[in-house]
Amino acid sequence: MRLGFSPFTTGLDYRTAFELAAELGLFLEIAYDQHEADPRLPGAKELAEMGRSAGVGFTVHLPFVDWNLASLVPSVWRLSLERTQKALEFAGQIGAYCGVLHTGSVPLRHPEALTQAHRLLEQALRALEPTVPLALENLGLDKNDLLETPAELVRLLQAHPQHSFCLDVGHALVQLGPEGPKTYHQLLQDRLIHWHLHDNRGASDEHLPCGEGEVDWAWVRQVLKGFGGTVALEVTGGVEGVRRSVALLRQA
Template sequence: MKLGFSPLTAGLNYRQSFELAAELGLFLEIAFDQHEMDPRLPKARELAEMGRAAGVGFTVHLPFVDWNLVSLVPEVRRLSLERTQRAIEFGAQIGAACGVLHTGLVPLRLPEAVNHAHQLAHQALEQLELAIPVALENLGLETTDLLETPSELRNLLEAHPQYGFCLDVGHALIQRGPTGPQEYHHLLGHRLLHLHLHDNRGIQDEHLPCGEGAVDWAWVRKLLENFGGTAALEVSGGEGGVRRSVALLRANS
């Protein structure tokens, strides 16, 4: 298993992030939204060179800010699809091991709207050209999220075998309770490519360092022992939050 962290969630700039990642043997999960918003950030080619110089690899979080791949508004949907495709290409240019994709929102919870949005999700997944492996992330945090149950995500993935699964243990805890991560893994462990690791108290998405909330980290560590993919820390708390989380995950390993 390869372990990394998100500079965005940790609140660290790239200089700090590369130094910490190189020291601890981690990769960086790059938030593509940041690169869209801030032209001062390095372009893909420069970022790839920074990674080579530091001996640090990457994963990429595909767009999620002001984004909705299943929007009922065609122009919003078209732009979201274009942004996602650009992000996949960005990930390929930096040599990302995988990309993480959200599944969209349906604020208008009328049955006809929800059913149409599910159809749009299938269309979008077929339209995207995958230059890197892409994993669909479990959400279920808000009433507006398209997918409301683990079985819905399983059904979507079964229809699109070219995609993998990203298990977000914090999201699963909030959505399904203390055994939520295990429930998702039971259904989709055979499709698991990537994990998002962070903690919370089971109420809201706090992105606490690992061990500071209610996630069952003994179960997570056992899962990681035989996992050959990637796992990214999405923890707050700056350098200290990353270090504490790494120490917990590597304990007795």
């Protein structure tokens, strides 16, 4: 298992994030949206060199801000697809272990709109040309999220065997309660290549440091023992939030 964290969620600049990652033996999960929005951030070539110098690897969170691969608006859908492909190319250029993808939203909850949104998402998943393994993340946090149940994500991944799964334990807790992470794991463990770890108290997506909410961390540690993929902390709390979370996960 490779363990890392998201500088974006943690609120750390790259200098601090690289220093902390090198010290603790972690990788960094890069938020591609940040690099689109802020030209001052390093490009792919520079970021890759920073990683080599520090001995720090990467995963990439693909776009999710002002983005929707299930959009019923053709121009929005095309732009979202274009941005996702560019992000995948960026991920390949920095040697990322994988890229994490959301599954879109549909504010118009009409049956015909939902059917068309599913078609558009599937069309996008067929059209993408990943340069790194692509992991679809469970959401179910908002009434507008396209996928409302674990079964829908199972069917989507069955239809697209070229892609994999990212289990977000915080999202699963909010969506389904304390058994939510276990439900997703049971259904999709054979497709699981990446985890997002953070905590909450069950009502909202708080991204607390691990151990400060209601996630069953004893269960998480147990199932991670035999996991060979990547695990990214998406916690708030700055440097100490990362340190506390890493310490909890590395308990014997």
